[in-house]
Amino acid sequence: xxxxxxxxxxxxxxxxxxxxxxxxxxxxxxxxxxxxxxxxxxxxxxxxxxxxxxxxxxxxxxxxxxxxxxxxxxxxxxxxxxxxxxxxxxxxxxxxxxxxxxxxxxxxxxxxxxxxxxxxxxxxxxxxxxxxxxxxxxxxxxxxxxxxxxxxxxxxxxxxxxxxxxxxxxxxxxxxxxxxxxxxxxxxxxxxxxxxxxxxxxxxxxxxxxxxxxxxxxxxxxxxxxxxxxxxxxxxxxxxxxxxxxxxxxxxxxxxxxxxxxxxxxxxxxxxxxxxxxxx
Amino acid sequence: xxxxxxxxxxxxxxxxxxxxxxxxxxxxxxxxxxxxxxxxxxxxxxxxxxxxxxxxxxxxxxxxxxxxxxxxxxxxxxxxxxxxxxxxxxxxxxxxxxxxxxxxxxxxxxxxxxxxxxxxxxxxxxxxxxxxxxxxxxxxxxxxxxxxxxxxxxxxxxxxxxxxxxxxxxxxxxxxxxxxxxxxxxxxxxxxxxxxxxxxxxxxxxxxxxxxxxxxxxxxxxxxxxxxxxxxxxxxxxxxxxxxxxxxxxxxxxxxxxxxxxxxxxxxxxxxxxxxxxxxxxxxxxxxxxxxxxxxxxxxxxxxxxxxxx
Numbered sequence: 001x002x003x004x005x006x007x008x009x010x011x012x013x014x015x016x017x018x019x020x021x022x023x024x025x026x027x028x029x030x031x032x033x034x035x036x037x038x039x040x041x042x043x044x045x046x047x048x049x050x051x052x053x054x055x056x057x058x059x060x061x062x063x064x065x066x067x068x069x070x071x072x073x074x075x076x077x078x079x080x081x082x083x084x085x086x087x088x089x090x091x092x093x094x095x096x097x098x099x100x101x102x103x104x105x106x107x108x109x110x111x112x113x114x115x116x117x118x119x120x121x122x123x124x125x126x127x128x129x130x131x132x133x134x135x136x137x138x139x140x141x142x143x144x145x146x147x148x149x150x151x152x153x154x155x156x157x158x159x160x161x162x163x164x165x166x167x168x169x170x171x172x173x174x175x176x177x178x179x180x181x182x183x184x185x186x187x188x189x190x191x192x193x194x195x196x197x198x199x200x201x202x203x204x205x206x207x208x209x210x211x212x213x214x215x216x217x218x219x220x221x222x223x224x225x226x227x228x229x230x231x232x233x234x235x236x237x238x239x240x241x242x243x244x245x246x247x248x249x250x251x252x253x254x255x256x257x258x259x260x261x262x263x264x265x266x267x268x269x270x271x272x273x274x275x276x277x278x279x280x
Numbered sequence: 281x282x283x284x285x286x287x288x289x290x291x292x293x294x295x296x297x298x299x300x301x302x303x304x305x306x307x308x309x310x311x312x313x314x315x316x317x318x319x320x321x322x323x324x325x326x327x328x329x330x331x332x333x334x335x336x337x338x339x340x341x342x343x344x345x346x347x348x349x350x351x352x353x354x355x356x357x358x359x360x361x362x363x364x365x366x367x368x369x370x371x372x373x374x375x376x377x378x379x380x381x382x383x384x385x386x387x388x389x390x391x392x393x394x395x396x397x398x399x400x401x402x403x404x405x406x407x408x409x410x411x412x413x414x415x416x417x418x419x420x421x422x423x424x425x426x427x428x429x430x431x432x433x434x435x436x437x438x439x440x441x442x443x444x445x446x447x448x449x450x451x452x453x454x455x456x457x458x459x460x461x462x463x464x465x466x467x468x469x470x471x472x473x474x475x476x477x478x479x480x481x482x483x484x485x486x487x488x489x490x491x492x493x494x495x496x497x498x499x500x501x502x503x504x505x506x507x508x509x510x511x512x513x514x515x516x517x518x519x520x521x522x523x524x525x526x527x528x529x530x531x532x533x534x535x536x537x538x539x540x541x542x543x544x545x546x547x548x549x550x551x552x553x554x555x556x557x558x559x560x561x562x563x564x565x566x567x568x569x570x571x572x573x574x575x576x577x578x579x580x581x582x583x584x585x586x587x588x589x590x
């Protein structure tokens with residue numbers, strides 16, 4: 001916004017205040033759970049925002065239990081596998097949608113749009129029954145499948161938006177040099193598309209990492225319960241007198257990857273979120 | 281799904297597209313189908329079929345605790361659910377949470393979008409921290425709010441000396457709305473910011489020259505230009521808010537949205553018939569909301585112009 005860009009001390013001060021408000025807004029709940037995770041068992045009920053005494057005990061406690069470690073392994077494994085598959089399938093479809101002309105394209109876009117808006121809870125009942133019948137209930141694939149499905153529309157949109165920005169003359173040049181459409185895809189476009197694919201992978205991972213509804217409905221044991229679902233079972237578990245500290249510590253652990261993504265790839269995430277969703 | 285049937289070995293067939301159009305066109309078509317087939321297959325298998333199946337399940341009396349008494353009851357389950365007070369309470373609550381939180385998010389999101397777009401100091405910082413609520417696991421945020429309001433551990437309950445924020449119905453409602461708004465405002469803001477970027481500077485400068493104040497520039501220039509972006513953001517968030525589950529599950533186990541009701545009937549009650557009936561009803565409601573947005577407000581469905589060459 002060029003017309004607003006004049007930097008007077010007053011302006012700078014005004015914007016600094018506004019920025020501080022935003023930062024406080026965004027960080028307070030995160031800092032609160034962080035603070036709880038460092039409180040000692042006795043101090044957990046002191047209701048102060050900053051711990052008076054700092055301890056790593058809660059972290060030591062959760063990493064002592066197989067429950068948490070197992071859930072963490074499930075979370076990471078399921079999210080990574082679902083992300084890889086969704087991004088591969090999404091890349092293929094998005095390339096076709098952005099570049100090729102074929103009948104049925106609009107139907108595919110329409111279907112994925114429908115799924116993007118789909119109430120996930122509507123799938124829980126039939127999937128619960130079907131997965132029990134197929135033996136997928138409470139397994140990794142039982143969660144990976146619905147994650148891929150709901151991640152696909154996201155990856156198709158984001159990627160096809162990125163793909164439309166790629167200089168396609170290069171593809172034409174490759175084709176003139178005798179490359180098939182398939183070769184042009186692999187040798188010329190794929191390397192150019194890598195940043196978009198990477199961004200999409202982050203968004204899809206965040207989505208899978210975040211899910212709670214499927215995780216709590218389609219699992220019943222440690223075998224596939226992810227951390228968001230497992231947190232519910234910390235509550236009232238007999239070997240933790242007061243689960244607040246341990247729940248907080250576990251919550252902080254699964255927030256770390258999100259914070260890292262946000263810190264290192266802020267620009268990409270913003271570009272990814274805005275490119276797919278808004279087309280004038 | 282027809283496209284999956286038509287894929288025998290197009291990779292070889294696609295070799296050497298001759299300069300003549302028809303051959304290349306056909307190769308392009310086959311490649312298009314081939315590339316889309318896996319995605320289409322997964323999406324249809326994991327949503328299309330279950331939807332049909334849940335319609336069928338919703339017409340059964342099917343309680344996993346009494347599997348022998350299963351029978352076809354046609355619309356009986358719908359009569360049961362639609363005649364149930366609990367369902368309508370949950371429906372009303374879900375609608376209320378959706379409307380209130382989406383309105384607040386729109387206002388705050390617009391402010392945040394303007395801030396992210398225009399701030400002259402620390403733009404990167406503002407954008408980075410705004411992404412934290414978006415990215416954080418909803419359950420984690422919900423626990424943070426729960427412990428903050430809890431009358432034993434919470435700093436917020438201490439601060440406001442409200443002993444039962446999560447038990448009293450009205451204040452519980454607002455804690456849920458607050459948790460929703462906190463989490464999703466940045467997403468709304470990002471969608472709006474993309475729209476904001478489409479507003480031409482020249483137009484704003486011209487409006488300013490003509491004597492339009494900041495508020496007039498906002499309502500008369502920015503909002504009209506951004507209308508498509510606003511509607512898309514509203515559509516996304518409305519549909520998303522309507523399926524609220526995580527925050528309610530963690531924050532206020534007592535109150536129930538339609539998603540929570542479905543979950544309770546299914547996983548706790550093991551009543552697949554009723555659970556599926558609710559699933560279908562939620563699906564229909566969401567379809568109606570989407571239809572209203574697209575037909576009445578003329579929301580351009582995002583991606584609908586992905587055809588590119590339309």
